[in-house]
Amino acid sequence: MKRVRDLLRPSATPILSVVTALLVGGIVILLTDFDHLSQLGTDPIGAILGALGGVADAYGAMLFGAFGDPGRIMTALQTGNAPDIAKAIRPITETLVATMPLIFAGLAVAISFRAGMFNIGGDGQLILGALAATIVAIGLAGKVTSPVILVGAIVAATVAGGLWGFIPGFLKARTGAHEVITTIMLNYIAALVVFFALRSPSLRAAGSSSPVSKNLAPIVDVPNIISLPAIRLDYGFVVALLMAVAVSWLLFKTTKGFELRAAGFNLTAARYAGMSAGGSMMLAMALSGALCGMAGGFMVIGTVGQLSLDLSGGIGFNAIALALLAGLRPSGVVMAALLFGALTNGGKLMGVQSGIPFDLLFFIIALVIMFVAAPGLIRGMWRIKGKPATEIPVVPPAGAAPTPDELVEIEELP
Amino acid sequence: MRLELRDITKQFPGVLANDKISISADRGKVLGMLGENGAGKTTLMNILSGLYKPDSGQIFIDGEEKVFSDPVAAIHAGVGMVHQHFMLVPVFDVVEAVALGAETVTGFLHTFDRAAARKRIVELSEQYRLDVNPDAKIENLPVGVRQRVEILKALYRHSDILVLDEPSAVLTPYETEELFSIIRSLAATGTTVIFITHKLNEVLEVADDIVVLRRGRVAGTADPKTATRQQLANLMVGRDVELIVPKGPATPGDVVLHIENLQVRDDRLEMAVKGVDLEVRAGEIVVIAGVQGNGQTELVEAITGLRAIDSGQITIGGHHTENASPRHVSDLGVAHIPEDRGRDGLINPMTVAENYILDSYHKQPYSKNGIFDLKAVRERAAKGVKDFDIRTPSIDTLAGSLSGGNQQKVVVAREFSVPVQLVVAAQPTRGLDVGSIEYIHRRLVEQRDAGAAILLVSTELDEVLAVGDRIVVMFDGKIVGILAGDDATYENLGLLMGGASFGGGLAA
Numbered sequence: 001m002k003r004v005r006d007l008l009r010p011s012a013t014p015i016l017s018v019v020t021a022l023l024v025g026g027i028v029i030l031l032t033d034f035d036h037l038s039q040l041g042t043d044p045i046g047a048i049l050g051a052l053g054g055v056a057d058a059y060g061a062m063l064f065g066a067f068g069d070p071g072r073i074m075t076a077l078q079t080g081n082a083p084d085i086a087k088a089i090r091p092i093t094e095t096l097v098a099t100m101p102l103i104f105a106g107l108a109v110a111i112s113f114r115a116g117m118f119n120i121g122g123d124g125q126l127i128l129g130a131l132a133a134t135i136v137a138i139g140l141a142g143k144v145t146s147p148v149i150l151v152g153a154i155v156a157a158t159v160a161g162g163l164w165g166f167i168p169g170f171l172k173a174r175t176g177a178h179e180v181i182t183t184i185m186l187n188y189i190a191a192l193v194v195f196f197a198l199r200s201p202s203l204r205a206a207g208s209s210s211p212v213s214k215n216l217a218p219i220v221d222v223p224n225i226i227s228l229p230a231i232r233l234d235y236g237f238v239v240a241l242l243m244a245v246a247v248s249w250l251l252f253k254t255t256k257g258f259e260l261r262a263a264g265f266n267l268t269a270a271r272y273a274g275m276s277a278g279g280s281m282m283l284a285m286a287l288s289g290a291l292c293g294m295a296g297g298f299m300v301i302g303t304v305g306q307l308s309l310d311l312s313g314g315i316g317f318n319a320i321a322l323a324l325l326a327g328l329r330p331s332g333v334v335m336a337a338l339l340f341g342a343l344t345n346g347g348k349l350m351g352v353q354s355g356i357p358f359d360l361l362f363f364i365i366a367l368v369i370m371f372v373a374a375p376g377l378i379r380g381m382w383r384i385k386g387k388p389a390t391e392i393p394v395v396p397p398a399g400a401a402p403t404p405d406e407l408v409e410i411e412e413l414p
Numbered sequence: 415m416r417l418e419l420r421d422i423t424k425q426f427p428g429v430l431a432n433d434k435i436s437i438s439a440d441r442g443k444v445l446g447m448l449g450e451n452g453a454g455k456t457t458l459m460n461i462l463s464g465l466y467k468p469d470s471g472q473i474f475i476d477g478e479e480k481v482f483s484d485p486v487a488a489i490h491a492g493v494g495m496v497h498q499h500f501m502l503v504p505v506f507d508v509v510e511a512v513a514l515g516a517e518t519v520t521g522f523l524h525t526f527d528r529a530a531a532r533k534r535i536v537e538l539s540e541q542y543r544l545d546v547n548p549d550a551k552i553e554n555l556p557v558g559v560r561q562r563v564e565i566l567k568a569l570y571r572h573s574d575i576l577v578l579d580e581p582s583a584v585l586t587p588y589e590t591e592e593l594f595s596i597i598r599s600l601a602a603t604g605t606t607v608i609f610i611t612h613k614l615n616e617v618l619e620v621a622d623d624i625v626v627l628r629r630g631r632v633a634g635t636a637d638p639k640t641a642t643r644q645q646l647a648n649l650m651v652g653r654d655v656e657l658i659v660p661k662g663p664a665t666p667g668d669v670v671l672h673i674e675n676l677q678v679r680d681d682r683l684e685m686a687v688k689g690v691d692l693e694v695r696a697g698e699i700v701v702i703a704g705v706q707g708n709g710q711t712e713l714v715e716a717i718t719g720l721r722a723i724d725s726g727q728i729t730i731g732g733h734h735t736e737n738a739s740p741r742h743v744s745d746l747g748v749a750h751i752p753e754d755r756g757r758d759g760l761i762n763p764m765t766v767a768e769n770y771i772l773d774s775y776h777k778q779p780y781s782k783n784g785i786f787d788l789k790a791v792r793e794r795a796a797k798g799v800k801d802f803d804i805r806t807p808s809i810d811t812l813a814g815s816l817s818g819g820n821q822q823k824v825v826v827a828r829e830f831s832v833p834v835q836l837v838v839a840a841q842p843t844r845g846l847d848v849g850s851i852e853y854i855h856r857r858l859v860e861q862r863d864a865g866a867a868i869l870l871v872s873t874e875l876d877e878v879l880a881v882g883d884r885i886v887v888m889f890d891g892k893i894v895g896i897l898a899g900d901d902a903t904y905e906n907l908g909l910l911m912g913g914a915s916f917g918g919g920l921a922a
């Protein structure tokens with residue numbers, strides 16, 4: 001029992017942040033339910049119950065939208081009818097489809113953050129990776145076999161994203177240019193590069209007036225995990241999970257990871273210990289960009305099948321929030337990405353079924369981020385003791401004396 | 415009795431910081447409060463100045479019980495605090511800095527009445543012989559004068575119970591003497607002074623009564639007229655302490671560190687080391703004595719590869735190491751105990767084990783081909799913890815949660831875990847308690863006797879005199895004197911550190 005509690009402890013704040021955000025979201029649904037609230041004067045109990053029912057309906061729809069209807073899944077599995085099964089499990093697989101790029105991007109942010117760098121350029125790295133994959137796929141179409149195109153496209157995406165991440169790392173290491181500025185600016189440049197590339201007739205979908213690429217599905221497709229009609233979930237998701245393992249291994253089992261973490265926590269101490277701080281910055285940003293590029297690659301030749309300017313849809317930014325929610329732990333990133341994926345995917349059904357605007361989702365996600373960023377608030381609200389679990393690398397100001405100094409003193413052990 | 419604290423108890427999570435502490439001080443007396451880090455001195459004074467509320471116990475001023483709900487209440491009762499880290503706005507002038515928060519106002523718009531404030535400050539500085547130019551900018555003042563401004567600030571608020579928290583930590587020996595004469599004149603005019611320190615000589619010199627705290631309790635009181643340093647040290651630590659490092663005469667061998675006409679610039683690109691020549695031989699401890707900020711930091715950084723040099727030569731064991739990388743220097747067998755262990759020497763959010771391998775993680779047996787052998791890391795770290803007597807709950811404890819002494823032991827354990835030919839130790843005992851200082855000194859002497867060359871940078875005269883085989887005094891980026899350890903005294907070192915030069919007489 002103790003072990004379970006130890007395992008859960010670091011997750012207490014993030015979990016409670018999500019719970020609190022959902023509670024506040026519920027209150028907002030309640031307060032904006034004018035149909036029921038207008039009856040407060042005539043039938044107060046009915047109005048309140050009705051409004052509470054509205055909240056339950058909305059969150060119920062979100063849950064079903066994210067994970068499907070268990071009853072329906074059971075029935076479908078019993079009949080064994082493939083289209084029925086596909087329909088029943090589609091909410092879950094769509095949640096995982098939404099989760100896949102979030103895992104890549106979340107790991108990307110976590111790795112840069114561990115090294116003390118703030119990668120806000122996830123969107124740009126992702127879309128450039130997607131562009132590289134698209135060019136390789138269309139360029140190699142018909143010349144080599146589909147598996148070769150697949151590998152080639154993913155490698156190209158990874159390299160392109162990695163280069164796009166390396167640039168701000170290099171600028172920071174060599175000139176001190178702040179990566180927050182450079183990555184944001186490189187986002188715009190990446191978007192315009194993609195916009196420009198999509199003007200090319202060889203990439204652009206024939207006859208389309210908007211900047212979207214040809215459909216890549218006929219050329220190359222990432223194999224699906226479950227082959228059922230209308231199920232998009234493919235092995236890109238498995239690669240994302242493998243990357244979580246790989247990042248965890250890199251950070252905690254290799255000397256390079258040790259250097260990254262050391263530089264992230266304390267640059268001067270890393271230098272003192274003979275590490276190359278600039279090297280760590282460049283490596284971390286390149287790896288971060290590579291992971292984002294990979295996400296773009298898997299989206300464009302897998303789940304989405306087409307390059308467009310709004311391919312990312314803010315994944316690079318949501319990844320920052322989820323990486324913090326995850327306490328920068330790779331395993332946490334997977335969990336947090338699942339949560340964000342479920343919220344996004346479930347929110348669609350909620351919008352359709354209960355008429356709650358889809359925007360409420362962004363509201364809830366924003367609340368999650370705020371609560372994660374304010375652990376003191378959550379710990380106060382839920383009366384948790386002890387230190388926050390999120391280990392965001394924060395370098396204490398040099399020369400600052402801890403007060404009271406007795407507090408940090410450990411009593412001498414016998 | 416002007417001030418009395420009776421049975422003050424304060425519990426922090428996991429630490430009983432103050433356990434029924436009772437102290438008292440009379441009007442016009444200086445109470446010296448001695449104690450190691452963590453003994454509860456600062457907590458007690460924070461209770462007296464209204465920052466903390468005691469769990470139990472009473473504060474009496476002139477026999478009347480006071481309850482301080484906040485620092486303002488304490489100031490009203492006449493308690494003034496001079497913190498170790500000054501709280502002055504650098505761009506203000508003295509009048510503004512002193513009056514800040516207690517401004518007298520004038521006229522319809524309630525503007526700051528500078529003239530009135532200035533007049534009062536001039537009066538106070540004359541009355542208490544606190545020599546300060548009221549119109550000087552804070553940032554242009556030396557630390558010793560800034561401290562006087564802090565004292566003026568307290569007096570300006572009508573404090574007649576003055577708490578000085580480790581006031582001599584930042585001062586030159588000469589400035590410390592000046593501070594003592596200020597303290598005496600304050601006491602002579604009826605001010606009660608509580609003087610917090612861990613330096614034994616200072617309480618013996620300036621205090622009328624001495625109270626020693628240990629682990630949150632009053633360990634004893636002493637009369638400065640009869641008490642000895644040894645008695646006080648034993649009382650502070652709770653066991654017999656060796657104040658004088660047991661060491662035999664040095665047997666200097668070959669030159670290990672050779673520096674010739676070295677010039678190094680500081681962060682603002684101004685010349686900080688202005689042509690230094692220095693030699694350190696195997697088997698001797700050379701101490702660089704001097705007040706902080708006279709180029710020692712830049713000199714050490716240049717030797718250890720952390721700072722580019724402007725011109726000159728550095729060789730270590732015959733190898734040229736001008737502008738070498740820190741790793742290259744370290745690979746030559748140079749141990750570096752940095753000046754600021756929290757900033758340079760340790761990564762606080764990392765574990766003891768990770769800090770133990772901080773500069774050798776890339777070598778066998780810790781890692782091979784870039785992949786850690788975590789078992790070897792843990793075994794070696796556990797051995798280091800045992801060999802160097804690091805008091806930590808485990809090797810997985812975060813370094814930042816250890817006490818200062820144990821943090822420094824982690825650094826020393828790491829640096830001395832491999833054979834070294836040169837040890838560069840910059841203020842290795844700063845902020846440490848008597849027991850840890852004794853420990854660090856013993857380790858340095860051990861390394862010397864094993865044949866290493868030791869370069870120790872220190873601002874503490876006690877330390878300089880205790881361990882130095884040769885003493886080099888640095889002032890304004892230059893070496894102004896070299897003394898054999900036996901020839902050095904408080905007096906001649908103090909003069910040299912203040913910038914007086916003996917000419918060619920003592921320089922060897």
